[in-house]
Amino acid sequence: MRQALSGFVSKSAFPLKTIMILAMAMTFVVADVASSLAAKSAAIVVDAKTGKVLYSANADGRRYPASLTKMMTLYLTFEAMAKGKISRNSPVVFSAHASAEAPTKLGVKPGGSVAVETAILSIVTKSANDSATALGEMLGGNETNFARMMTAKARQLGMNGTVFRNANGLPDPGQFTTARDMATLGIALREHFPQYYGYFAQRSFLYGRQRINGHNRLLGRIKGVDGIKTGYTRASGFNLVSSVNDGNRRLVAVVMGGTSGGSRDNQMAGLINTYLPRASTRGGGDLVAKADSNPISALAKVLLPKHEAPTPDEKPVAVAEADTAVADDATVAQGDSEDEDTAEAEAPKLVVPAKKVKTVIVSAPKVATAQVVAAYAEPTPAVDPVSTASVPSGWAIQVASSPKQSEAQAFLDKTAKQAPKVLANASGFTVAFDKDGATYYRARFGGFGSKDAAWKACTALKKKKIECYAVQQ
Incomplete structure (x- = not known):
C-alpha cells in the first residue's frame, strides 16, 4: 500500500503524510458505515x-x-x-x-x-x-x-x-x-x-x-x-x-x-x-x-x-x-x-411448483366510507363460499376430510407424528371445497413427484392403519 501511495504522491501535489491521513479517515468512515448497518440488524x-x-x-x-x-x-x-x-x-x-x-x-x-x-x-x-x-x-x-x-x-x-x-x-x-x-x-x-x-x-x-x-x-x-x-x-x-x-x-x-x-x-x-x-x-x-x-x-x-x-x-x-x-x-x-x-439478482433462484389458485375479480358500485364502516361495525351473517384451493402441483395423498379446517390441520399433525419417515419429504396442507352448500376441508400431503411415489406412501400409511389415496393436482 505504501508503494502505491508513493507512486500516487509522485504525481500529486499532496505529500505522503497527507495521503496517509486521508486513507486512515476513509477507513474510519467505512467502519462507521458498517457499524451503522450492523446496528439495524x-x-x-x-x-x-x-x-x-x-x-x-x-x-x-x-x-x-x-x-x-x-x-x-x-x-x-x-x-x-x-x-x-x-x-x-x-x-x-x-x-x-x-x-x-x-x-x-x-x-x-x-x-x-x-x-x-x-x-x-x-x-x-x-x-x-x-x-x-x-x-x-x-x-x-x-x-x-x-x-x-x-x-x-x-x-x-x-x-x-x-x-x-x-x-x-x-x-x-x-x-x-x-x-x-x-x-x-x-x-x-x-x-x-x-x-x-x-x-x-x-x-x-x-x-x-x-x-x-x-x-x-x-x-x-x-x-x-x-x-x-x-x-x-x-x-x-x-x-x-x-x-x-x-x-x-x-x-x-x-x-x-x-x-x-x-x-x-x-x-x-x-x-x-x-x-x-x-x-x-x-x-x-x-x-x-x-x-x-x-x-x-x-x-x-x-x-x-x-x-x-x-x-x-x-x-x-x-x-x-x-x-x-x-x-x-x-x-x-x-x-x-x-x-x-x-x-432479484441477489437471492438464489428456486424452482418451486406453483400453486394453482382460481381468483374471482368482481365489480362493485362505489360505497361511501360511512357505509363501509357501518357495515363493518354491525355484524351480518355471511355465507363464505370457497373458490380457491391452495394446492401444490404434482401428486398428493389425501388422509382426511372435515367440516373444520382446524380439525383437518390437527389430523395432518397427528398423521405426520405417526409416520414421520413416510412423510419426511412431504408437506401438509388443507384444501377447501363446497359440497351441498357446506364448506369442507381436505387434509393432504403434497410433494410427491409421481403417481407411484404417492401410492407407495399411501401403502405405507395403510400399514399403520391410516386410510389415504393418491390424487393429482
Missing part, C-alpha cells in the same frame, strides 16, 4: 409451542417494519372474516389513494374492485401495497383510522413496542416495531386464525391470466417453512418473519435489517437449522391472548405520537429531523417501497 427465535426464546439479538430495538406491517393488516382482515363481517368474496373497492400507492402493487384502477381473497393473495405473494391500503380503507373507513385500529390491536396482543401509521409498510418515520413484537404477531396469526393461516404458504396465484409469484424464497427451500412475510425498504433493510412446523416442533423466527435478500434468507435458514432441533415437542395452547374488540371503538383507544421516528440505535429524533425523514422517504418511495424486487 435484529433477530429472535421463539418456540411456538412453549413461548421460550431460543435466540435473541437486539430483539427489543426499534426497527422499521416495512411490509411486515401487512401481517397486522391481514390479522384484522382475518378477524373480520371469522366474525362474519366480510367473506372471501366480498368486494374490496380501490380508492384513488389506494390505486396511487407505490409499487409493488396489483394495479387496480380507482373505483375498481377485487374479492377479499384476491386482495389477501396479492399481499402474501406480491406484497401489494394498493391491496393493503384498500383493505385498510374497507375495514377502517380510511387508512388513518385503520392504522389506529392496527396499533390498538397490537397493544391487545402485547406488542408494546409497535406503532402503525399505514396499512402497507411504506416509509413513515413514525411507524416502528421490534423483532419480538413481530414474533408475537406471527404466533398470534397461526393461533387465532388457523382456518386462514394457510394463505401464508401461497407461493403464487393466478390473477386473471397473469401468474403472480411470491417473494418468500424459503417456501419450498427449507423443510417445514409455511410462511409468513417478507419486507424491504432502504431504511429497514431486508426483513423476514418465518414460521416453521416439522410436525413435532414449531418455531417463529424474525430477521430484520438484512443487507440483502440472499444474506437475510441464509441467516434465517441458519437460525432454523440451529434452533428447530432445540424446540420442544411438548406444549400447546395459545401463547398470545386473543384480542377481541369492536374495531370502531378501537379508534379512540390509541393516540399516535406526532413525531416518533425509530432509528437503529433507538435515539429520539427532533421534530425537524422527523420532518426531513418524511421528505427523504417520499423522494425514494417508488424505488425502495417493497420487498424483493430490488434484490
